[in-house]
Amino acid sequence: MLEGYLQRKAAWEILLKVSSGMYSDLALERVLAKYKFTSLDIAFITELSFGCIRYRNFLDYWIDHTSKLNHKKQPPKLRWLFHIGLYQILKMDKIPYSASISTTVEIAKKTELNKLSGVVNAVLRNATRKLKINDLPELPMNQAERISVKESLPIWLINEMITWYGINETEKIAMAFNKKPNIDLRVNTMKTTIKECLEILKRNNIDAGPINKLKNGLALKSKPRSIRKLPGYFEGKWLIQDRSSQWVAPLLSPIKGDKILDACAAPGTKTTHLAQLIEDDAEILAIDRSGIRLKLLKENLERLDIKSVKFLKIDATKLLDIKPEYINYFDKILIDAPCSGLGTLARNPDARWKITKETIDQLITIQEKLLETIVPLLNKNGLLVYSTCTICPSENNLLIEKFLKNNNDLELVFEKQILPNNDEAGDGFYAAIISYKK
Numbered sequence: 001m002l003e004g005y006l007q008r009k010a011a012w013e014i015l016l017k018v019s020s021g022m023y024s025d026l027a028l029e030r031v032l033a034k035y036k037f038t039s040l041d042i043a044f045i046t047e048l049s050f051g052c053i054r055y056r057n058f059l060d061y062w063i064d065h066t067s068k069l070n071h072k073k074q075p076p077k078l079r080w081l082f083h084i085g086l087y088q089i090l091k092m093d094k095i096p097y098s099a100s101i102s103t104t105v106e107i108a109k110k111t112e113l114n115k116l117s118g119v120v121n122a123v124l125r126n127a128t129r130k131l132k133i134n135d136l137p138e139l140p141m142n143q144a145e146r147i148s149v150k151e152s153l154p155i156w157l158i159n160e161m162i163t164w165y166g167i168n169e170t171e172k173i174a175m176a177f178n179k180k181p182n183i184d185l186r187v188n189t190m191k192t193t194i195k196e197c198l199e200i201l202k203r204n205n206i207d208a209g210p211i212n213k214l215k216n217g218l219a220l221k222s223k224p225r226s227i228r229k230l231p232g233y234f235e236g237k238w239l240i241q242d243r244s245s246q247w248v249a250p251l252l253s254p255i256k257g258d259k260i261l262d263a264c265a266a267p268g269t270k271t272t273h274l275a276q277l278i279e280d281d282a283e284i285l286a287i288d289r290s291g292i293r294l295k296l297l298k299e300n301l302e303r304l305d306i307k308s309v310k311f312l313k314i315d316a317t318k319l320l321d322i323k324p325e326y327i328n329y330f331d332k333i334l335i336d337a338p339c340s341g342l343g344t345l346a347r348n349p350d351a352r353w354k355i356t357k358e359t360i361d362q363l364i365t366i367q368e369k370l371l372e373t374i375v376p377l378l379n380k381n382g383l384l385v386y387s388t389c390t391i392c393p394s395e396n397n398l399l400i401e402k403f404l405k406n407n408n409d410l411e412l413v414f415e416k417q418i419l420p421n422n423d424e425a426g427d428g429f430y431a432a433i434i435s436y437k438k
């Protein structure tokens, strides 16, 4: 039998924490800290718990197909336990049905769900019986509802995506949100070479290869036990950065001696990329309003041994008030804005259930304010890049369009939306290059 009762119980505990609002990564970390698991156990627990979180809609649909009581009426702890059992039965090929059922029932027996263990047994057995006779729940006829159930995304989001990109593209993106995300590295060419990195990875039995059109990128084809424990990580030979994110810093075409502002910089993935592109020979100011995230930026600068970056904890929209000498000062500015993250749902299992239209509206207000207040710091011959990791047009091209209408001395040099719609695409990202009109 693959992993036992305790591993499933840990996965269930993660679901309980996430349902009470905790981020999935943190919930995983907290629960794993309670037990002594092997790396194989951890991989199993991660797959099971994150899979259940992603497939919440789909699993609820199956509860309604196999239980007398609708999922909305189930006690929450029981609903999440059904998810643990059903996900194994429906989505994990290598686990015998009997193991999925017996271990899930055991959780019920050994917890406050004790009196409901018979119900757990009955519902899971019913699911396997229905699977065997191909009695599957009928998917809704309506296209949006069908994708919302099948790919387990909130219906409001699917409806929005259809208006943005049409049905076919929406379905491709929705499917990609349920795939395992790529693990990409950016090689720190100031300390090593792609060749040396490939050798280090190979010595550690990790298969890796180049990424199309990315000079310093490497895609891992097998997942290491811990990326941070690989030799080379602490020496700053590489960092983890998705391929789409690696596309952003070069858009600023930084050159040695440039004065560069990274206005939303922490944890510094793109700041360090900018420094790397000009071989640490420029004046880079990295600011962020989050002190905790700036600590991570500091660690990254130290680990990668970067000297050209000064950092400051400040609200970027107030920078010019505090430092009026920065008017028209910077040759290059990056605004990697806080956004809904709708391009990175594959990476963040719980994010799809947390984002709402209201939070997007609030973010748009912040994004507009950042642009308005930061542009005056740009040198008249300079370049500003605005980027996000979302696929929502009102945070991207529509926002830039509106901004340029209100600032007719500026123009769009370039813009691109990357959609996360296939295995090679990476995260969804948007970037626009803006300059003063010549």
Ligand SMILES: C[S@@+](CC[C@H](N)C(=O)[O-])C[C@H]1O[C@@H](n2cnc3c(N)ncnc32)[C@H](O)[C@@H]1O
Pocket: 263, 264, 265, 266, 267, 268, 269, 270, 271, 287, 288, 289, 290, 293, 314, 315, 316, 317, 336, 337, 338, 339, 366
């Ligand atoms: C998308 S993240 C930046 C990621 C970073 N550029 C990187 O590549 O590692 C957005 C950042 O903006 C910061 N932020 C949000 N509002 C801000 C503001 N008004 N001023 C400065 N930083 C802000 C957040 O704390 C967060 O660290």
